[in-house]
Amino acid sequence: MSMNNTPSGERVHIAFFGKRNAGKSSLLNAVTNQNIAVVSDIKGTTTDPVYKSMELLPIGPVIIIDTPGIDDNGTLGELRVKKAKQILNKTDIAVIAVENEMSSFENELVEIIKSKNIPFIVAYTKSDIYNNKTDLKENEICVSSVTKEGINEFKELIGNIKPFENKNKLVSDMLKKGDIAVLVVPIDKAAPKGRLILPQQQVIRDCLDCGAVSVVCKETELKETLDILGEKVKLVITDSQIFPLVDKITPDNILMTSFSVLFARYKGNISQAVLGARQLNNINDNSKILISEGCTHHRQCGDIGTEKLPNMIRKFTGSNPQFVFTSGTEFTENISDYDLIIHCGGCMLNEREMKYRLSMAKDSNIPMTNYGTAIAYMNGILERSLKPFYVLAGQKY
Numbered sequence: 012m013s014m015n016n017t018p019s020g021e022r023v024h025i026a027f028f029g030k031r032n033a034g035k036s037s038l039l040n041a042v043t044n045q046n047i048a049v050v051s052d053i054k055g056t057t058t059d060p061v062y063k064s065m066e067l068l069p070i071g072p073v074i075i076i077d078t079p080g081i082d083d084n085g086t087l088g089e090l091r092v093k094k095a096k097q098i099l100n101k102t103d104i105a106v107i108a109v110e111n112e113m114s115s116f117e118n119e120l121v122e123i124i125k126s127k128n129i130p131f132i133v134a135y136t137k138s139d140i141y142n143n144k145t146d147l148k149e150n151e152i153c154v155s156s157v158t159k160e161g162i163n164e165f166k167e168l169i170g171n172i173k174p175f176e177n178k179n180k181l182v183s184d185m186l187k188k189g190d191i192a193v194l195v196v197p198i199d200k201a202a203p204k205g206r207l208i209l210p211q212q213q214v215i216r217d218c219l220d221c222g223a224v225s226v227v228c229k230e231t232e233l234k235e236t237l238d239i240l241g242e243k244v245k246l247v248i249t250d251s252q253i254f255p256l257v258d259k260i261t262p263d264n265i266l267m268t269s270f271s272v273l274f275a276r277y278k279g280n281i282s283q284a285v286l287g288a289r290q291l292n293n294i295n296d297n298s299k300i301l302i303s304e305g306c307t308h309h310r311q312c313g314d315i316g317t318e319k320l321p322n323m324i325r326k327f328t329g330s331n332p333q334f335v336f337t338s339g340t341e342f343t344e345n346i347s348d349y350d351l352i353i354h355c356g357g358c359m360l361n362e363r364e365m366k367y368r369l370s371m372a373k374d375s376n377i378p379m380t381n382y383g384t385a386i387a388y389m390n391g392i393l394e395r396s397l398k399p400f401y402v403l404a405g406q407k408y
């Protein structure tokens with residue numbers, strides 16, 4: 012992701028579903044006015060979801076997702092159906108591409124989409140061939156990717172849907188204009204070259220949005236920075252990996268938390284994360300822990316999930332539990348296999364997907380927390396890292 016782009020987690024996700032050959036990929040190309048997805052008359056051309064970021068007014072930044080056709084048979088077909096269904100978990104607006112007539116297959120799809128409270132549009136494709144629709148409902152439209160008939164109206168129809176909005180704030184509900192927040196960013200070998208990682212960028216942006224001043228330093232310069240700024244500092248926000256050190260350096264009268272704890276509140280459910288962290292007390296040699304990260308090849312959080320966190324847990328619990336790691340779109344299908352789930356901050360995931368993961372765990376009674384909350388708990392500083400929410404935003408956990 013370039014520094015100029017809206018992060019994918021902040022974009023409205025619009026996904027195209029339907030049978031093979033319904034014209035989904037052609038529709039994506041027509042809407043984006045680019046040849047992004049491969050189109051052919053062979054059924055099952057799209058095997059992996061295709062993502063395209065764009066601006067779609069009046070919504071703003073969106074991601075359009077083309078999914079594999081889901082009327083597939085056989086093992087390969089099952090895999091495609093699975094991939095398409097995974098996409099549903101992060102879909103803010105669904106488009107069902109229908110060639111000619113709705114069948115029981117599309118009707119079933121509509122039921123699933125409705126049960127997830129996802130707003131949807133039915134696009135009758137190939138209107139240049141099937142020009143026979145008269146009584147269209149409000150959320151239905153005829154489109155042709157060949158003649159471009161209905162494409163602009165289709166975009167308008169999408170634009171009129173008010174998508175699910177994340178009302179949670181990262182820090183801007185805790186800081187006022189002119190308040191100073193000190194951000195502590197370690198620059199070790201895991202830090203990406205020449206830039207900051209997304210959670211750090213987003214916190215800085217949120218400070219700017221509310222007129223707060225963010226001062227960024229490494230842990231080696233923290234004491235000096237705090238000495239200079241003194242009591243003007245409203246909040247210290249640190250990378251979780253150096254939580255204990257920053258806890259020691261930051262005087263008790265200055266509030267302190269971590270990027271990851273901020274994300275636990277912003278993207279998810281901080282109460283659930285706190286309860287999940289406490290489950291670390293019950294971990295033993297027979298326990299199985301899922302450590303899940305929201306991104307794969309864009310992996311930005313270094314080896315914290317795969318190495319540092321497991322080592323901390325072994326030390327804290329004095330046991331050797333089994334760890335399973337997943338990343339990206341893949342979360343888990345066998346959630347009840349686990350005694351605890353520890354998720355990253357999920358900055359690359361949209362709120363719908365993060366909420367889906369959290370509710371999957373909650374519904375199955377599996378404790379779930381996130382990196383920063385778990386690390387704070389193991390270091391005995393969870394209370395301190397939650398205190399800013401109470402003192403500055405009036406929220407108690």
Ligand SMILES: Nc1nc2c(ncn2[C@@H]2O[C@H](COP(=O)(O)OP(=O)(O)OP(=O)(O)O)[C@@H](O)[C@H]2O)c(=O)[nH]1
Pocket residue numbers: 029030031032033034035036037038049050051052053054055056057058078079080081136137138139140154155156157158
């Ligand atoms: N005449 C006409 N043909 C179209 C239109 N849209 C798509 N097609 C044709 O229908 C066939 C399937 O189109 P795709 O866009 O690949 O369909 P898909 O839904 O992505 O198919 P899978 O990837 O296999 O699931 C291709 O031969 C397209 O050229 C249209 O609006 N009009």
Ligand code: SF4
Pocket residue numbers: 208209210304305306309310311312355356357358359360
């Ligand atoms: S691992 Fe998680 S928190 Fe880190 S960059 Fe990826 S999605 Fe964001």
Ligand SMILES: [Mg+2]
Pocket residue numbers: 035036037048049050056057077078079080
């Ligand atoms: Mg396709």
